[in-house]
Amino acid sequence: MRPEIILHSFGYLIQAAGVTVAVSLAGIAVGFILGASVCMARLSGNAMLARAGAVYVSIFRGVPLLVQLLFIYYFLGKFGLEVPALVAAVGGLGLSSGAYQSEILRGALNAVPRGQSEAATALGYRRADIWRRILLPQALRLSVPPFINEFILLLKASSLVSVVGIAELTRASMNIASSTYHPLEAYVGGGLLYLAINLCFAGLGTLAERRLGVGRPA
Amino acid sequence: MITSKTFAVTRRSLLRSGLAAAAASGALMSGLRGALADDTLAEVKKRGELVIATEMQFPPFDISDNGTYKGVDRDLIDAVGKEMGVTVKYLDLPWTSILPGLEAKKFDLCIAPVTITKERMKRYLFTVPIADATAALMKRADDKSIMKPEDIAGKTVGGQKGTSQLAQLKEFATKLPKPVEIKEYVDNNQSYADLAAGRIDASVNSFPNLAYAAAQRSDTFAMVLPPFGAPTYFSWVGRLDDKSLVDAVNAAIVKTENDGTMAKIQKTWFGQTMDLPQTVPEPKI
Numbered sequence: 001m002r003p004e005i006i007l008h009s010f011g012y013l014i015q016a017a018g019v020t021v022a023v024s025l026a027g028i029a030v031g032f033i034l035g036a037s038v039c040m041a042r043l044s045g046n047a048m049l050a051r052a053g054a055v056y057v058s059i060f061r062g063v064p065l066l067v068q069l070l071f072i073y074y075f076l077g078k079f080g081l082e083v084p085a086l087v088a089a090v091g092g093l094g095l096s097s098g099a100y101q102s103e104i105l106r107g108a109l110n111a112v113p114r115g116q117s118e119a120a121t122a123l124g125y126r127r128a129d130i131w132r133r134i135l136l137p138q139a140l141r142l143s144v145p146p147f148i149n150e151f152i153l154l155l156k157a158s159s160l161v162s163v164v165g166i167a168e169l170t171r172a173s174m175n176i177a178s179s180t181y182h183p184l185e186a187y188v189g190g191g192l193l194y195l196a197i198n199l200c201f202a203g204l205g206t207l208a209e210r211r212l213g214v215g216r217p218a
Numbered sequence: 219m220i221t222s223k224t225f226a227v228t229r230r231s232l233l234r235s236g237l238a239a240a241a242a243s244g245a246l247m248s249g250l251r252g253a254l255a256d257d258t259l260a261e262v263k264k265r266g267e268l269v270i271a272t273e274m275q276f277p278p279f280d281i282s283d284n285g286t287y288k289g290v291d292r293d294l295i296d297a298v299g300k301e302m303g304v305t306v307k308y309l310d311l312p313w314t315s316i317l318p319g320l321e322a323k324k325f326d327l328c329i330a331p332v333t334i335t336k337e338r339m340k341r342y343l344f345t346v347p348i349a350d351a352t353a354a355l356m357k358r359a360d361d362k363s364i365m366k367p368e369d370i371a372g373k374t375v376g377g378q379k380g381t382s383q384l385a386q387l388k389e390f391a392t393k394l395p396k397p398v399e400i401k402e403y404v405d406n407n408q409s410y411a412d413l414a415a416g417r418i419d420a421s422v423n424s425f426p427n428l429a430y431a432a433a434q435r436s437d438t439f440a441m442v443l444p445p446f447g448a449p450t451y452f453s454w455v456g457r458l459d460d461k462s463l464v465d466a467v468n469a470a471i472v473k474t475e476n477d478g479t480m481a482k483i484q485k486t487w488f489g490q491t492m493d494l495p496q497t498v499p500e501p502k503i
Contacts, residue, residue, distance in 0.1 A: 178405075
């Protein structure tokens, strides 16, 4: 083990870690918008919309992210749809994460006892108010731990975006391993940075949970 | 069916399915393509930029030194770009992505060194050779039991899956008095790591790759001389229908050989110069 290899390449690794974080944050944001829309479609009561939502989830949760990325970047181009690398990376992460996030939201909404919205209806609440004041506050609170989980999974899965030519953290570690002929040091460096990033986000998640009172009775 | 770059079974099968899909969609689109029939060389000249792709994990050809692209390919493609009057844009892609990307026209030329073989010539247009690709062996520096290639009889040798160098090793091993145990790796770096760790007795790869690795870590590795394989060469590859572009690149490569630029690049990275054929040689493998 020669720690100076990691130190020598530290700037490169940090820069690549920045790419990993940026791509993952953008992916989770796109995924949230898609996931919320799909979840709404599935709970809308409209059979067609619900069906479309279910198909979306099946496809993007069922096909490996690597295959999705290769498809978006290389094969859409064959049909005249030119997708820049960054768009393909964020889009691929977002589409895939959207499927998982919609299920997180759906699970959280279903976890709020039905009796509450029935009671609210009986008390004369409007439908929008039932969502805004009763369902969403509780569901969002319930979904914080699985969201943190999903983000950490996505951040690690983002190593796959190197297939479209984005130099993220895993790719940078591999480059260092091959140029220095010291693979152990390169991967230890990359692995420690992943761990540091994920610990930061897990810490933020714990703060959010505390603030929202997750785990305490509503 | 791949280069001597990075060819894991997973990568290869992925690539194969990718190529199948590409072929299928290509068939669908062939009518439209024929109509467009764009000339890549004219397009490159018009935009003033040649876009190339390689995997920057193949020293001394392609190296990403803390994010900066270096190596034989970098120096040579810069000279070629200068000759053609265009700037060069480099993409770093995993090997899995390079051939599908070439077919999807995400870039103009693949400058990852590809060993010229008969099978590959059917699918891709090869440039004139850019370097020697003859298969050779590397051992641990302190191993006195391997002094010539034949000494690997009865020992364990590692190499990268799908490479022509590994195929040549298998062929070579059949002629030895004792069987050679062959371990296949996803990429050469893992084979080198296992060699250093003592899990295997030798690594097979092209002569220039090994000579560079042995020079970089002379405390750990040493070459087994001479190279055992039939003389083969590395080239770059373009799309089959891009003859004008590949011709222009060939003319530029030959010029670097005649004006001494190539010799300078070889001295920098290999420590010695070597003559290369100035036409695409008939592959022996």
